[in-house]
Amino acid sequence: MARILDRIDSPTDLRSLSLEELTALAEELRQEIVKVVSRTGGHLAASLGVVELTLALHRVFESPRDSIVWDVGHQCYAHKLITGRREAFGTLRQEGGLAGFPRREESPHDAFNTGHSSTSISAALGMVCGRGFLGGDGRVIAVVGDGALTAGLALEGLNQAGHLKRNLIVVVNDNRMSISKNVGALSQYLTRLRSAPTYHRLEAEVWDILGKVPGVGGRARELASRTLEGIRGLLVPGVLFEELGLKYFGPLDGHNVETLIESFERLRLMEGPLLVHVVTVKGKGYQPAEDDAPKFHGVGSFDKATGTTTAVPAAVSYTEAFGRTLVSIAERDDRVVAITAAMPDGTGLSHFAKRFPDRFFDVGIAEQHAVTFAAGLAAAGMKPVVAIYSTFLQRAYDQIVHDVCLQRLPVRFMIDRGGVVGDDGPTHHGAFDLSFLRAVPNLVLMAPADENELAAMVRTAVDHDAGPTAVRYPRGAGLGVRMDCEPAALPVGRAEVLRTGGDAALVAIGSMVAPAFRAAELLAAEGIEASVVNARFVKPLDDRTILGEVERSGRVVTVEENAAAGGFGAAVLELLQSRGVAAAVRVMGLPDEFITHAPRERLLARCGLTAEGVASAVRALVAADRSKGGGS
């Protein structure tokens, strides 16, 4: 049977559909999303939860004249499917294909690029104000999850929205879930709102009755709404959003497309900042995702029939190695406490949370708070370990500088997903941490060459009470090396020489040590002998070891999975310059551009960050230098 979806080339095509057809379309969208994501992997559960919401918004509002800003953007699959990208949807997250998040470059219906959480209210409010200056007349709608609402940024946006009183619509998609269960007082507050239906039902009924009485217009509704103001005060005391200056509506059943359409039609005509509370089920319509929303939040390929993931885990992941090591360290040190910003599973802290629930803190999507909270714990004498993905740590830079490093407080940062992450693309690559952290005084900054060295660095960080430490490691499986039972702390600021050679020095950090070593083996087979240094520390740099190896040949290639701009290689360059060492240098790292989405290995290959890429850089350096008459 022909699908309705195949007739939807733009949101305008939704307008002619009956309610029954819209309901059938919701089902078709779910099937398409599950079919494609089971192959490509992606953010399944969030997208399944907002299918009706997406249809209702696009039915009532006129994108792109009206703008819909999807917070985080991981729930945008139905939106992509009905905004002209149905044919391309099979390429989701594939190299050269559709991005997994809204991208302005991809469609005029993608009003704002997202990927990091809690930006939608600020961006939407900015758009409203911009239109005020320039005369655009469309409505702007921010769709924000209950999880995203736990971030300071979202609250900063609400704070200004309530003050400015412009025509902004904030849709809170409340499924009680962040990636894991949502946490915090605000989440509890939303739950209370959900279970206080009297006022809301009453309001809906009054609106309905008035809507049905012929000839009864705005005046009666205005009167009714004034009466309701009073009643609300009695039944739902202290409605937080109203106190902030936004008119609250809800809770609405986010899977009832009829209710949603009727409500949005009403809201579209209203003035001022409005907040609509929509209740949905994460993973709706696909049982495995409803049963285990955290697993299907961001999932690899899986068997559609059973929901079983198909990727076979290779070696233990860096995440897992960190999580297990921290638990074993904490067994014997009750000053160790762990903090996550809404990512206990992703960061590997769920083991710690289970074993030491009293010493574990999930602070919500609040990286800034997580860091300053950790600084407070350190000031009080505890040993806080904050585990955050590199890309999300960007948000907490001032806290790292001002609250941690300036005070030399021994906060331990465990920075997962350092480097390129693959299919999630530019919003999620951890490309800059070595650069932005290296600039901050007092911080010890390290990156392990393999998962066993990560364990040793966790130990080093926990033992280091003299100041802050940070360990950054890549996404995915380790190298499959043997893990020590009792990882020993490393001497701070000491590199490891893996190989010596008189033709060039390869100085690598973190994930690039293994390819650098293989490159040296390739080169040795051709008669080029290269030293290989596992730098281990970006800061403090092991000056003596690095200079020793560089001076041996007068040639050095540095290798890192971080922006070449200002990163590890730049530290080596600064060292050479400060000591007046003349050497032929090549800095290898990520280029000065936002790197697209594609499998991690492909991206690394494109940047030359493979054994072969490193080997050819060394060959070129040696050849160029010899032709100038340099080196040995």
Ligand SMILES: Cc1ncc(C[n+]2csc(CCOP(=O)(O)OP(=O)(O)O)c2C)c(N)n1
């Ligand atoms: C700044 C930031 N921190 C962490 C994340 C990782 N993350 C992606 S989605 C998500 C949970 C979002 O929950 P919610 O807003 O309720 O949306 P839902 O997935 O439930 O639809 C988290 C923590 C992120 N994208 N951005």
